[in-house]
Amino acid sequence: IMKKSILLFCGIFMLLANLSAQVNFNIIQNIKGRNITNLDGKWHYIVDPYNTGDERKFFMNKQQENDSELLEYDFSTAPTINVPGDWNSQKEELKYYEGIVWFQRDFVAHPQNGKRYFLNFGAANYKAEVYLNGRLLGSHEGGFTPFQFEISDKIADGDNFIVVKTDNTRYAENVPSDNYDWWNYGGITRDVVLAETNETYVNDYSLQLTQDMKNLTGYVQLKGMQTSQEITVQVLEANLQIKIPTNSSGRATFIFPIKNVELWTPENPQLYTIKIFANTDTATDRIGFRTIETRGKDILLNGKSIFLRGVCLHEENPFIPGKPRSKADLKMLLSWAKELNCNYVRLAHYPHNEYVSHLADEMGLLLWEEIPVYWNVEFNNGITYENAKQQMSELIYRDKNRASVIIWSIGNETPNTDTRLKFMSDLADHVRRMDTTRLVSAALLGGIDSTNTFRLSDNLADKLDIISFNEYIGWYGQNAADIPQYRFDVMADKPVVVSEFGAEALGGFYADSATRFSEEMQELFYKNQLKLISSIPALRGTSPWILVDFRSPKRLNPIYQEGWNRKGLYTETGKKKKAFFVMKAWYDAQEKKYR
Ligand code: GCB
Incomplete structure (x- = not known):
């Protein structure tokens, strides 16, 4: 009997150990509200396209000891770069670089007896391996969520140095996979802080x-x-x-x-x-404090039916252009959404900076937050699933106290196959196990039949609280003037939020509404789309694609795009396009309707 119960005990213990190994929750909640030292600023960097640094032990941060010594790297005389910040937007020669870059900085500390010390990174894209004073602390995968290491037994009194190896090479098994419509900004893209706490x-x-x-x-x-x-x-x-x-x-x-x-x-x-x-x-x-739920076709905030007047957003400051480097950069983007009369923003297609959900809490914007299960990830690969699940867990863990966050999205435009249905259903179940108080959705794909009717036939919809889909009728395959020939057949008994629709226009290019990339064509597209979308009985929200023009290496028209996706309602210099005013007028009307 004794043996049996010991076995049982061990079994339970292993189960628990296993569960906690899957999700690393050793991250201090809201670290900015604690006793921290900011480690942002100038870090030295070495570009390492051939992965030489492991063999040469860059993490030892060696200095030449005498003139005859051969040392084939040296952080102290290497150039510097700003952290937080991506390398692509800071160094002209690294604009298109994808691969390994090593970062190094010194800091002085005076650790106290009985205190504990933690090194916390807001995010680094895509993989990061972190060393303190030559010793490995650990690694992290996923470019958009925070990670942390305890350094109490490694931090020195006086001089310390951190070395971080980052790698943003795109691989098919990653999340996101190797093909996506945004810039793969590399580096330490969010704040780095040192936290001090008591023993408990x-x-x-x-x-x-x-x-x-x-x-x-x-x-x-x-x-x-x-x-x-x-x-x-x-x-x-x-x-x-x-x-x-x-x-x-x-x-x-x-x-x-x-x-x-x-x-x-x-x-x-x-x-x-x-x-x-x-x-x-x-x-x-x-x-x-608020509640969020759905009842029939309605989304209820504090029990009252609301309409989500939204817009999609990438985490990019068009002026740099590159990753936002401060809270102020992010506030600028959210203020632009407010000018459109939004009460809601879809943070596409990955977890955005933690500042965004705090700002949204303060500014009064509801949020859709998403993980980068985008297009075709390896749905049949167990490691890819664990990776997606880990990123989802880290996001929920981080933002669970934010009133602004009402929807967890498990992905965007994933193809309708059986392996993908299993992957996404498991992910949806996981989200519900972690958070029973918010809504679950995903941006789905529909299809257009021979009668010009758009239909959704995706069994994943059964798993979701809100039916969302992206559609580009009038842009891909048609013209803006063709939109009135199409109709929707989305007979949902749940709220419908159109997660994307949009058309490109080069700001300041004026022509007629039949001319691609003209502001007039984008304007007509919005007028016709809004009529079409309004016919959906269960429509409870929209988030047009997208607030601001953003950089994408897939957009190569040399006259109108030049590496920019031009579907913004704002240009990359912050000017409103004609379509902005169409969308705003429609939101003003929705606001009155739902007052
Ligand atoms: C989409 C994607 C988004 C693209 C957009 C486009 O459906 O979700 O990432 O940027 O279309 O512009 O085609």
Whole structure:
């Protein structure tokens, strides 16, 4: 009997170990709200197209000791580049470079006894291998989600150095795969910070409104030796406070009634200051409270039917052009969406900078967040699935406290095959296991039959809360003037959100509406599309493609594109095209209808 129970115990233990190995949640929640030192700025870099650095041990960051010594690399005299930032937009000679680049910087630290230290990266595209003082900390795959390493036993008093090997080579088995319609910006593209905590610290927490809107519910997770503590959770502006013990694994889950809490809406994006006090740590955040659900054809925010007046966005600053390098860059893009009278933004096609969901919380924009399961990934490859699942988990873990985020999207325009149905269905189930409080969707593909009727026949739709699809009637295969000959047959008993439609125009190129790439053709396209889309009975939102022109190596018309996808409602210099005003007028009308 004894043996059996030991076996059973081991079995359960292994199961748990296995589960936690799949998802690395050793990331401090909302790290910007902690005791951190920013490590952004100038980093040295070495371009390594032949992967020489492993063999030569670049991670040792060696300096020449005497004049006769042969050293075939040297970070200290190598050029520098800004972090965060992609290399393509910072160095003319690296505009098209894809491959390995090594980064290095020094920093000085004075670690204190009894404290813990963590190195946290907002994102690096696509793979990153991180070394501190010559020792490997670990690696991360996926270009758009955060990762972190504990360095308490490796950080030195005085001089330290970090070396990061990044590699953005495109491979078919990656997520995204090797073909996509955006620029494969490489490098350390988001902030790098050093965090200091006490031995036992608040690693994670969640706080949300319950569906009946009567309670706040959530948890706090401590990490460290002193797992059993009494913690206090405060909602400052609402004068709420609860005290609750954590269990032996450092977790406290709670639910408590609320009164007089103003609900978060795009019109009134009320946020509350949250303070979490443990004996050994404090965490703070700003969180909004709202509910989201669907009922029949309606999307209900706090129980009230809404229309998603959206637009798609890539994480790119057209002025650089390249990855946004600051919160201000991202705020500029969201303000442009606000000028279009949006209450919603689709963050395509990968997790955007963490600042975006915080800004959306503050500015009153609902969000669709997505992982790069885009077009044709290897749906029959188990490793690819685990990779997609990991990226989804990291995104949900990161943004679960953001009121703005209402939809998790598991992918974009994936082909309708059996292996893909299994892959995507499993992914949808995984999302629901991680988060029962938000909606699940994906941008699907439809088809047009011989009677010019657009239909969706995708069984994945059964797995989704919102039916979304991309369609380009009037651009690919037709002209804007042809749109009135087409109709939709999308008889959904769920809300429909058209996730993409769009046409290209080179800003400032004026002709007639039959001329490709003219602002007039794009304008006519929007007028006709909006009539067509309005005929969908369950229509509850739209996100035209796209807010701003963006760079894509697939767009090679030498006169009108020059490496830019021109479907923006804004040009790459921030000018509104004619179609912008058509879309805005339509959103003004929708706003009145749903007031
Ligand atoms: C799509 C894709 C998007 C492209 C767009 C286009 O359906 O989702 O990534 O950029 O079409 O411009 O063709």
